[in-house]
Structure formats: C-alpha cells, structure tokens
Amino acid sequence: MKMMGHRPEAQAALFYEFSLEDHVPYDHLLRSIDLFVNLTSIRTHLSDYYSHTGRPSVDPELIIRMLIIGYCFGIRSERRLCQEVHLNLAYRWFCRLDLSERVPDHSTFSKNRHGRFRDSDLFRHLFEDVLGRCISDGLVGGEAFGADASLIKADASRYSKVDFKEWSAPDAVARATQEYLDTLDDSAFGAATPVKPKAISPSDPGSRYTSANGDRPFFAYSTNYLVDLDHAVIVDVEATVPIRQAEVRSVRQKIERTRERFDLLPVRLAADTAYGTAEMLGWLVEEQSIEPHIPVFDKSARKDGAFPATEFI
Numbered sequence: 001m002k003m004m005g006h007r008p009e010a011q012a013a014l015f016y017e018f019s020l021e022d023h024v025p026y027d028h029l030l031r032s033i034d035l036f037v038n039l040t041s042i043r044t045h046l047s048d049y050y051s052h053t054g055r056p057s058v059d060p061e062l063i064i065r066m067l068i069i070g071y072c073f074g075i076r077s078e079r080r081l082c083q084e085v086h087l088n089l090a091y092r093w094f095c096r097l098d099l100s101e102r103v104p105d106h107s108t109f110s111k112n113r114h115g116r117f118r119d120s121d122l123f124r125h126l127f128e129d130v131l132g133r134c135i136s137d138g139l140v141g142g143e144a145f146g147a148d149a150s151l152i153k154a155d156a157s158r159y160s161k162v163d164f165k166e167w168s169a170p171d172a173v174a175r176a177t178q179e180y181l182d183t184l185d186d187s188a189f190g191a192a193t194p195v196k197p198k199a200i201s202p203s204d205p206g207s208r209y210t211s212a213n214g215d216r217p218f219f220a221y222s223t224n225y226l227v228d229l230d231h232a233v234i235v236d237v238e239a240t241v242p243i244r245q246a247e248v249r250s251v252r253q254k255i256e257r258t259r260e261r262f263d264l265l266p267v268r269l270a271a272d273t274a275y276g277t278a279e280m281l282g283w284l285v286e287e288q289s290i291e292p293h294i295p296v297f298d299k300s301a302r303k304d305g306a307f308p309a310t311e312f313i
Contacts, residue, residue, distance in 0.1 A: 020093040029072065030094040038133075039064055045125050049116040058104045063112060064126065065095045066104075079106040127237070128261065134233050135262060141230035145255075145266040147275060148227075149240075149247045154207035154219040161199040161209065161219075208241040222247055226254040228264075235264065244274050251275060252283060255290075266290055273297050 024031065039061045046060055069091050070081045085091040086103045097103065117123065134140055199209045207219040222242040228235050236254035240246035251271070259265045268291045269284060276297040284290040302308045 018099065020089055020098065024090045024093045028090055030069070030090050033068065033072065034094055036133075037065070037068070038129075039126075041125070041129060042122070045122065046116060046120055049120050058108050058112075060112070060116075060122075062095055062097070062104065063109065066091075067109070069094060078109045082106045131233070131235060131262070135264075139231045140228045140233050140235065140264070142228065142264045143266060144229040144268045144270065145235065146227045146229050147225065147251045147254075147269060147271040149222045149224045149242070149250075149274075151210070151213060151242055152221045152223050152239075154201065154204045154221060156201035156204040156207055156219040158209075158216065158218045160203065161201055206241075208243065210242045212242055224250040224254070226251065226258065228266075229270070235262070248275055248277060248280050252280070255288065268293055270294070 042060050042064065050057060066081060066085055069075065069085065070078070073084075075081045075084055082103050082105065085095060085097070092099070131140075135142075197208055201207055201209075201219045204219060207221055209217050210220050211217040212220075220242050222240045224238045224240055224247055225234050226236040227233065236258050238250040238254055240250050251269075255265070255269075265288070270293040273295040274297065276292075276294040278297075281292050281294065281296070284292045
C-alpha cells in the first residue's frame with residue numbers, strides 16, 4: 001500500500017540553470033537541417049537596404065530561420081509561426097533565441113517580404129546559394145533536366161470575383177488593382193497570352209481563375225520547376241499564372257538563367273505534352289542543341305464530333 005503523494009505548491013526559483021542544447025533531441029529534424037544552413041551572406045547582401053543609423057532591426061537571419069521552420073513543419077500562418085517559436089524549445093534553439101529573447105511580431109514578415117526582401121531579391125539569392133553548394137558537392141549532374149509545373153492555390157475565394165473589364169475601369173482602380181495592371185507586360189503573367197482573364201480576384205489580382213485540375217475552378221498560380229535528374233535537385237524555379245503559354249516560356253527562361261549563372265546546359269530535357277509545342281521543340285533542338293524527351297503537343301484530333309483542322313483544305 002502507498003499513501004497518496006502530494007506535490008508541494010510550486011514556488012518560482014530565484015535562479016535557473018537551463019540549456020536549450022540539452023533539451024533538443026539529437027535525432028530532431030532541425031539538428032539535421034542546421035548542419036547545412038549557412039546564412040552568413042545575408043547581411044552582406046542586404047547591407048544597402050538598411051540605414052546605418054537608428055535603432056537595430058530584427059535580425060534578417062532570424063526571419064529566414066523562422067520561415068524554414070514554417071516550411072518544414074507546415075506552419076502556413078505567420079501569426080501561428082511566431083506563437084510556435086515562442087513555445088517550442090527546438091524552434092528557439094534553431095533560431096538562436098534563448099528563453100529570455102522575444103520572438104518578432106508577425107507583421108515583421110510581411111513588412112520585409114514586401115520591402116527589403118522583395119527589393120533585394122533575397123529569396124533568389126538564398127536559392128542560388130544553396131544550389132551552388134549542391135553543385136560543388138557533386139549532387140548536380142547537369143546532363144539531364146526535367147521540367148514541370150504544380151498548381152498552387154491562391155488565398156482567394158472562388159466566390160469573390162469580378163469581371164475584368166469592370167474591375168480595370170479607371171474610376172475603380174485601387175492599389176491592388178494597379179499592381180496587377182503593372183504586371184500585364186510581364187511574360188510570366190499578363191503578357192503570356194493575348195487573352196484577357198474573364199474574372200479577377202480583388203484580394204489577389206495576380207492569380208488566375210483555372211479549372212486545370214478537373215475540379216471546380218479556383219484562383220491559383222503555377223510553380224514551375226527545372227530539376228536535375230541525377231538526385232532530383234531543383235536548379236531553378238519560377239512562378240507564373242497557370243496557363244500553358246506562361247509555363248512553356250518559363251522553361252526557356254530557366255534554362256537560359258541556369259546556363260548564365262552556373263554554366264549548366266543539359267544534354268536532354270524531359271517534360272510532358274504541354275511543353276511539346278513546335279516553337280519549344282525547335283528552340284531546344286536548333287538553338288540550344290538539347291535533345292527533347294517530350295511528346296508532341298498535337299490538338300488536330302477532335303473527340304467532340306467536330307471536324308478537325310486536317311479535314312479542311
């Protein structure tokens with residue numbers, strides 16, 4: 001028999017001896033990631049975007065480390081990300097925050113994303129820095145590339161849409177509207193096709209209304225990847241609207257940019273039928289000497305009972 005134990009009322013100690021290092025398991029995912037995270041170049045890259053006087057800003061390396069946590073653990077809300085870093089010892093350890101340091105406010109992320117990070121093209125800089133390390137470690141073969149696109153659903157309701165003509169009227173142009181109109185000459189967005197969108201999302205005008213997945217239409221973007229096939233390392237990435245013309249054009253841009261910045265030009269390119277246009281195949285073979293492993297994009301056959309183009313003289 002044992003008498004019921006009773007825990008004395010907790011009293012705050014005057015001093016604590018505590019080490020974050022001792023409380024993060026050695027097999028934790030963040031320990032493995034931390035071995036390969038080198039953000040020393042961030043401050044140099046951003047130096048021209050900060051004032052040399054005034055009070056210190058939030059450390060940009062801290063912001064990037066928090067974003068890495070959000071990506072690895074599926075934390076999409078920046079407000080929640082700040083809460084999780086505040087509570088989780090492993091997250092604090094990865095961010096180099098001790099128990100007494102404050103976590104940045106969630107508004108810090110949006111201010112930097114639309115300000116210094118955007119103006120300095122920081123995320124492209126970080127991506128290429130990681131890719132350069134992969135190349136130097138022999139993880140990129142550089143002979144065979146693959147290209148594809150993934151739909152990324154925009155944070156915009158399919159029910160809140162307006163007609164493009166009505167929305168772009170001069171007396172209705174707001175700041176978000178003008179930002180979208182300014183992209184109409186961008187090959188990745190408005191200039192990808194002469195066809196103007198029928199519907200626009202007022203909350204995310206850069207997205208495009210699409211039913212490409214065969215389900216109900218929704219607003220989305222396309223994330224276009226160029227992947228080295230040796231170890232599936234992404235060698236370039238570009239966001240576009242989810243239409244074929246923009247996705248095909250982005251592959252050409254990525255191949256040219258990879259050759260320019262890393263002296264990588266593949267011998268072969270693998271992709272699906274969407275990239276098998278005559279213009280694209282001709283560019284690969286005649287101008288780049290790249291062997292395409294791509295089915296030909298052929299819409300001459302009809303399945304709806306109508307006469308195909310081949311039936312006409």
